[in-house]
Amino acid sequence: MNDEYQFLVDRLGQRQVSTTEETLTEHSGDWATLSEWITPEPVEPGVVVYPETTEDVVTVLKTATERAIPVTPYAAGTSLEGNPVPVDGGISMNLTRMDTVRSVRPDDFQIDVEPGVMGPAIQEAAGSHGLFFPPLPSSGDISTIGGMIANSASGMQTVKYGEVADWVRELEVVLADGSVITTGSKAPKTSAGYNLRDLFVGSEGTLGVVTRATLELAGRPEQKRGGRAIFDTLSDATAAVMDIVSSGVDVAKVELMDTQSARISNAYTGASLPNVPMIFLEFHADHSIADEIAFCRAVVESHDPQAFEIAGEERMAELWEARTELAYALSEYDPERQPLHAGDVTVPISEYGPTIEYAKRQAEETDLLVPCFGHAGDGNVHYAILVNGDDKAEIERGKEVYADLVERAIAVGGTATGEHGIGRGKRQYLVEEHGEHAVETMRAVKQALDPTGTLNPGKIFPDGSD
Structure with missing residues (x-):
């Protein structure tokens, strides 16, 4: 044990402190580590601690602050913007043992x-x-x-x-x-x-x-039904999404997959979805769910769908597999091309269709594969840009498309990230989205609550300073 961290063993005990190489390596990354753009040179923490009580967390933070040692909170490591990845070493605080x-x-x-x-x-x-x-x-x-x-x-x-x-x-x-x-x-x-x-x-x-x-x-809703609507064109699908939301259909899920996403999902799951744009739907209700489905069907059918299919609860998992497995399918689709990074901009619902259409034009102009999908009902566009990791020119084109999509989302009143957070990956967009004065106000809050910069340094703010 490095003498610098012996104080943790003295206070918590050896069982709650680890410096094994395997543990340090695990805590140097999250799902975003797959993207060298986000974590080009992963930094290992000096030590990993596993608090089991609030008092343990108090002990770690108090003593770390006194010693000017940074602390990076860590949980399951499923973040996508390098949010829990240490940038200055120090202590990685794994909170998974506080699981009661x-x-x-x-x-x-x-x-x-x-x-x-x-x-x-x-x-x-x-x-x-x-x-x-x-x-x-x-x-x-x-x-x-x-x-x-x-x-x-x-x-x-x-x-x-x-x-x-x-x-x-x-x-x-x-x-x-x-x-x-x-x-x-x-x-x-x-x-x-x-x-x-x-x-x-x-x-x-x-x-x-x-x-x-x-x-x-x-x-829990007493009734649950789900299904999908299949379209000839992407514009018909996105127009149907906007109409569903603006018409006030009481729908629990509205997910979109474009043609490329359907093809990629089919290859991974072995499903036989048609390779065309589609939206997946789910309804929750305690009574009269059939009326809500009928309302939705009427809205969708005004956009010329190939089909509007509703399944019973027993088939819903099968229908949703195509969408839920898509994140894994993207990485397996083409051995020579991997997702550059996971995009998750969110825009006003009226801009949902235009944003996806813009993404597809960018893909065509740069000769890149950019499947689009996501939580259509709240304007959340997920997209992946598949690039050849050995082709520097293609990687640069991919980065430009990624940045263009984020900047366009902000320009139309949306956000750089709907649910993945800023972390390390989107710090450069914070001022563009909120303005300099708002970001300075955020810094003031950070300074007031964490004047020593102990907690998760190098995240959120554009230059990485806290």
């Missing part, structure tokens, strides 16, 4: 959890009371709630239920100096003071470490 569901209060529709609890554990605990946590992202089965809160995550059901942030009621947070604060309230609403709860949601571990969260739950 503390209580479920069905009368209040609430659950108290520690940050290392993963999506399935929340759903299981809530499900025993006929409840569920609606906003889990697509990676919810392998992601922690602490990571979802830190990253302001969202998923396929955002169009009906909103983001994870909308379901957070109260947070216990440890600040860089070891102080413990409680933000928010277990009450349905509060107007007492500044809304510090929402300040920490989406802060990517740069302002404090969440050690407990109270989440709101919802009753």
Whole structure:
């Protein structure tokens, strides 16, 4: 053990501290490590600690701050912008051992959890009371709630239920100096003071470490149906999406796949989807779900679909596999071409179709493969740019297309990232999206809560300074 970190063993014990090469290497990256653009030279932490209680987190942060050692919170490592990757070594704080569901209060529709609890554990605990946590992202089965809160995550059901942030009621947070604060309230609403709860949601571990969260739950819908609509053209598909949303159809999921995405998914899953644009739909209701489906069918049919197909609940998993497996399918599709990086811009719903059409024009002009898909119902465009890693010119073209798409999204009133966060990968767009004064205000908040720059340095801000 490096003498610099012996204090951690003295306070936590050897079982909660590791410096093995395997552990340090694992904590030097996340899913974004696959992109050398985001993490060109991964930096290993000097040590990994595994707190098991709030008191452990207090100990680590207080003593690290006193010694000017950076601390990078880490959870499941499923981030896509290098959010939990250390840039200055120091301590990687792995919170996955804080994985207890503390209580479920069905009368209040609430659950108290520690940050290392993963999506399935929340759903299981809530499900025993006929409840569920609606906003889990697509990676919810392998992601922690602490990571979802830190990253302001969202998923396929955002169009009906909103983001994870909308379901957070109260947070216990440890600040860089070891102080413990409680933000928010277990009450349905509060107007007492500044809304510090929402300040920490989406802060990517740069302002404090969440050690407990109270989440709101919802009753499980009695009826659930899903299906798909198939179109001849991408413009028909995106126009149908806009019409579904603007018409007020009560739909839980609206996901789009373009022709390339369908082809890639077929190759990976062995499915036999038609290689044409399509939208996937899911409906949740306690009664009269047939009426809502009929409403949606009428809206969709005004856009000349090839087909509008609804399946029973028993076939829904099969239908959704094409969409849920797409992230893995992209990496397996062409051995010579890998995704440059995962894009996730979000735009006003009226700009959803034009944004995808712009992406396809850019792909054609640069001779690149740019499949587009995503959470269409809330304007979230996911895209991948497949490039040959040995072709520097192709990589540069891919980077230019990626930047063009982000900049266009911001220009039409959207955001550089709908759910992946800023991390290291999108720092250069922060001022363009929010303006210099707003970013300086963010820096002031960071300075006030973490004056020594202990927490997750090198993230969010454009030049990497805190």
